[in-house]
Amino acid sequence: MPFLLPLFLFCLILLLPIYLLLSTTRKLPQNTPPGSFGIPFIGQSLNLLWAMRANTADEWIASRARRYGAVSKLSLFGRPTVFIYGQTANRFVFCGDGSKLSNQQTDSVRMVLGDRCLLELVGEDHKRIRNALSSFLKPDSLKNYIGKMEEEVMMHLHMHWHGKSNIKVMPLMKTLTFNIICSLLFGVERGSVRDTLELYFQEMIEGIWSLPLNLPFTRFNRSLKASAKVKKMLRHLISEKRAQLAAGASSHQDLITCLLTSHGGQLASDDEIIHNVMLVMVAGHDTSTILITFMVRVLANHPEIHAAVLAEQEGIKKGGAFLT
Incomplete structure (x- = not known):
């Protein structure tokens, strides 16, 4: 029995700070919601x-x-x-x-994506980067991307859908979406660079909405490490794109070259390019993946809708060999 008293005191010392932390209330202003x-x-x-x-x-x-x-x-x-x-x-x-309000994301988002992305910028910096991103999405610019998108979709269907009796749509849509992102945002062709970038991106996005506990073996820690690797790869791509622009390449071949071009008389810094490219990657990935997955689900479960969409697409196909 004598050992029970030291054990009790040890537990008391261990648990008392936790109890005080949980039970202590801060004095808040009266108009707090x-x-x-x-x-x-x-x-x-x-x-x-x-x-x-x-x-x-x-x-x-x-x-x-x-x-x-x-x-x-x-x-x-x-x-x-x-x-x-x-x-x-x-x-x-x-x-x-x-x-009254300014843009500010959670610590986890800011630490993973960076503090120079559109979600964090205000005033003239926000306007300058927003205009640069908008120029990439102008209708005249979008016309140049349709061929790349169709090429990625056709290759994806050939590799993963044709001849298959059972399809897991969601994982395949993640792959398709990422391949289109790589093609349009970075101009990165299929190969080891794209595969490595996809691996790091998936690790990064898994921890972006998590408690910002930067401890070994936590999801957030893995996300930060993957984010650093993605940023390193993007920095290398920026150097390549800058050299291509100097050699006379188009400034609208992908998002990076678009951001490397002056907007409002001021060039975006490398950090601004990297952080905003990562933002667009994250913003476009899951949203597009989920939307297309639900579209496929509707087509699979409603034959009348499938038939109408198929007839529409066949009509478009008769108009020419490629989408416009």
């Missing part, structure tokens, strides 16, 4: 991540709005956060003059 910061550092991050993984994030958001109203407080990814919900909130965020 309703809600709770939850467990220190973790907050509501795990609940949101679980909802995102289960594809129930919309329900999670609506449930919180019903409980606390359109404005509430919470803690996400180690940071105190204000939650606002509804059309009025959207208008306030996206149509404001920037005097």
Whole structure:
């Protein structure tokens, strides 16, 4: 029995700081919105991540709005956060003059993507980079990319779909989307460079929405290491594209060459190019993958829709050998 007292004291010393951390409340201003910061550092991050993984994030958001109203407080990814919900909130965020709010992402997103991407820039820097990205997406520019996209799709179908009786659509759409991204954003042809870049990109994107715990063997730690490798590869590509432009190559052959061209009289820095290319990679990858996957699901489950779409595509095909 004598050993029980030291053991009890040890447990007390170990658990007391944790108890104080969890039970201590900070004195907040009286006009602070309703809600709770939850467990220190973790907050509501795990609940949101679980909802995102289960594809129930919309329900999670609506449930919180019903409980606390359109404005509430919470803690996400180690940071105190204000939650606002509804059309009025959207208008306030996206149509404001920037005097009340400025762009700022979670620590995990900023550390993985970089602090010179469009999500972080404000004022003239934001306008300059936005204009550079917009020039890449002008209708006249998009015409030049359709042939590349069709080539990637045809090759993908030949390699992964033709002759197969069972298809796992989602993983294949990830591969297709990434190949199109590589072709349009970087002008990287199929081969070892593209394969390596895809491997690092997948590791990077897995930890971009996670608790920013930069500890060995954590998903966030792996994401940061992969991000560093992606940035190193992009820096090498920038050097190659800069040399091609000097030799007379088109400034709209891919996104990197477009960003290397002056916009508003000022060139984008290498860090701005790298961080914004990575942003476009992440923004376009999962969204396009999920959308195309659900399109295929609709076509598979509704024969009448499949027949109508097929007839439409056959009509387009009669107009010429290639898409316009």
